[in-house]
Amino acid sequence: MFDHKYDVIVVGGGHSGSEAALAASNLGSKTLLITTNIYNIAQMSCNPAMGGIAKGQIIKEIDALGGYSGIITDKSMIQFRMLNKSKGPAMWSPRAQCDRLKFSKEWRLILKKNYNLNLYQDTVIDLIIKNNKVIGVKTILGITIKSKSVILTNGTFLNGIIHIGKKQKSGGRIYENSVKGLTEKLKQFGLISGRMKTGTSPRLDGKSLDYSKMIEQLGDSPIEPFSFLSKKKIMRIKQKKCYLTYTNLETHKLLRDKFNLSPIFNGHIKCVGPRYCPSIEEKIYRFYNKDNHQIFVEPEGWNTQEVYINGFSTSMPEEVQYKALITIPGFENAKMVRPGYAIEYDYFYPTQLKINLESKKIENLFFAGQINGTTGYEEAAAQGLIAGINANLKINEKDPFILKRNEAYIGVLIDDLIYKGTEEPYRMFTSRAEYRILLRQDNADERLTPIGEKLGLVNYERIKKLELKNKHLKKCFSFFKRKTIKFELANKFLKKSFLRKENIKLGYLKENIKLGYFLSRPEISIEEIKKLSLVKNFLKKNKINKKILYLISIRIKYKGYFKKEEENVKKMSKLExxxxxxxxxxxxxxxxxxxxxxxxxxxxxxxxxxxxxxxxxxxxxxxxxxxxxxx
The missing domain is CATH 1.10.150.570 (GidA associated domain, C-terminal subdomain)
Incomplete structure (x- = not known):
């Protein structure tokens, strides 16, 4: 059945495994993806959303390099929001609510289409290692499969235990068995493992909720796609609504009185959970003086009434979960579809890896995703992409692919894991990236698509799109640098601006000024500038869209900051x-x-x-x- 040898075997079909398998196969490696259930590929086990603060930047970077998470997100999107718009552009982070089933289906279809990639439904329980070099895997069905390299993307499945109150069940996800044997095998070769905990929220029947008692959360319009390849017409969807409600003192008292039933507090769970995504019982314990906590009601797809309760992750007994939920406004008659649960699982300290995500102790064995101590689909997908690329490069005796901290959030993520390690689930934030002004979501293609082209992951269509974007940016820069606005007209704009700021009449002009210098003033917005007839005519004549105009505005207004950051990068490069x-x-x-x-x-x-x-x-x-x- 498997009498030939693969170049790369990917163990696990989550977000990390899916990206790894496609990256390796697209680069020419004969690849096998082994997963316990093919119909659960890239499943959104927790929140059915992609992106968010810093995570949105990661998805954009994956896409720019030739990965697929952005494309799949756009195909399955049901609502879009750009977070942090009230802050500077370095903080803007796209986030999409997705159709959970469609997301997984689209991933499965794209994996099956790949000529160099085979899918096999089975569970890997052992590795074949000779002279400290991995040469294949063994499955639970007793099948041996040879390979030049192996990528482990086991997620939460290694010796996973699910907790709901006092109930404990072996599993990597609810109703899916955990994987036993792999941790013990790796320990024999001197690798050190730890335990982590994560959790998910209960799902409710949306028909049973009273949305009139909640606050509507509408999506942004127009939608900005995650993939630089997605066309505008794809994004003209009618978005689904999300809703916001709050816990209250009754909710808190009910849960607090039952803390002794929580495995987090009664000692059944001894490992650390995600600091920035705590369970509802942990929130109530930590922030004891808070009267309420936000609860987001998020639809799970187009063709389901099931909703995800974001902000209510819990491992309390089912009856306690239910009693607490019905105290929340709008949830009085709620019907639970599935309870929330916690899961603890094995991970391996990422400091045991090389910067290319290869094990220091076992040659040609790569680790990616939650097995490295991270949390989040986006962080997992990024590691999978890099591991897939590097597995291909290693077996072809080529230099490893490494992204620096000043090149991408992905570089920051892997750098932090390898050199700093983690003893709690690692989550990416904009604050972790010291060069975040340069690592914006809007310029991921400019930063990384040329790199993806050199690797061989980026197609001709991406290159042509980037070339057109750069051409339009160059034209716009030249236009704003050359064109002049008369001081009388400029002062009219300034007058409106000053009136909005309590009539502070300062900074009026006495001579004409270049359009670029005028736009660089903090009082002047691109919304006002684009109303000028000369700007309108320029855009129309050169077929330049308004998005390019916004990018120009960012670069003109923050030019000084960008220059300073680039100087800091040069200083660090000398040391590197x-x-x-x-x-x-x-x-x-x-x-x-x-x-x-x-x-x-x-x-x-x-x-x-x-x-x-x-x-x-x-x-x-x-x-x-x-x-x-x-x-």
Whole structure:
């Protein structure tokens, strides 16, 4: 049945596994994706949404590199919102509510179409390792399959235990069996594992809710697609509504009185859950002085009445969940479809990986997704893409593909995992990226599509789209740099602006000004500028859409910030380029701290830039190391 050898075997068909399998196969590797249930591929186990703060940027980056999460999100979208619009453009983050079933179906269809990719429904329970090199896998059905490399994307399935009150059940997801044997096999080769916990919310029958007692949450219009390939007409959907309601003191008292039944508080769950997505019982415990918490009611798709209760993740007993839910406005007659639950599972410390996501101890074995201690579909998909690319490069004896912190949020994510590690589920935030002004969602294609083209993942259509965008941006820059606005007309705009700001009459012009300089003033918005007849005529003549105009506005207004950030990147690059010799003897530098020596010997950084990222290596240690290297 499997008498031939694959180039890449991907274990697990979640968001990470799906991206990994397509990346490897699209680069020419004969790939096999093994998953326990083919009809659960890329399932949205928790919230049926993609994107969000920093996560939206990641999906855009995956798309720009030639991944598929953005394309699938656009095809299954039922509502779109751009978050953080009240803040600067570096913080703007797209988020889409999706049709859960359609999302999984679209992924399954696109995987099945790939010529180099085979799907197989089975469960991998063992690895074949020879001379510390992986050469294949064994399944629960006793089948041995040989491969040049293996990517583990097991999600929450390794020794997973589901908790609902006092009830415990082995499982990787509700009604799906956990995977036993793999953790123990990896431990035999010296890999260190830990335990993490995550959870999900109950699902309710939408017909049983009273939406008149809730606040409508409408989607943004127009919709901005996640994929740079998606055409506008695809995004002209009639969006579904979400709703907002709140818990209250009655809800809190009911849950607080039953804390002893929660596995989080009674000791049944001993591991750490996601800090930034706590269960409802943890919220009530931590924020004891809060009278209410937000609860979002989010539809699960076009053809279902089932709704997801965002903000009410819980592992309380079913009856307690239900009693608490019906105290919430609009939920008085709610009918529960499925209870919420917590799940604890094994993960492996990501510091045991190389920067290309390959194991340091077992050659050609790659790890991606929640097995590395992350949380979120987006973080998992990003790692899968990078692991798929690097598995292909490794077996073809090519240099690894590494994104730097100044190139992508994906670079920040992997950099943090490898050099800092994590002992709680890692979630991406804009605050984690020190160069976030440069890593905006609107320029992911400009940053990464040329890189994707060099890798061989980006098609001709993407390149043509990017070339047209760059051409229009260049034309617009030139137009705003050359064209002048008369000071009399400019002062009319300023007068309106000052009247809005309590009649502060400052900064009126006495001479004509270039349009670009005028737009750079904080009081002037692109909404006002685009009303000018010369701007309208320019856009029409050159067939330039309004989105390009908004991009120009961002770049003109924040030009100084971008320049400063680029200078910071150059300074850091100089340090990153200062190489550390292989097998460098740190012990002979007596002035290094003991902790720094231990960490540097363990991590074996290739450069000063890498050494800087290691937790426990101080700036003074770095200064000493630089002096020693320069000698």
């Amino acid at each position: 380029n200062l190489k550390i010799p292989i097998n460098f003897n740190y012990k002979k530098i007596k002035s290094l701290s003991i902790e720094a020596k231990e960490k540097l010997i363990n991590y074996k950084p290739n450069s000063i830039g890498e050494a800087l990222k290691i937790s426990g290596v101080s700036p003074s240690d770095i200064s000493i190391l630089i002096l020693f290297l320069r000698k």
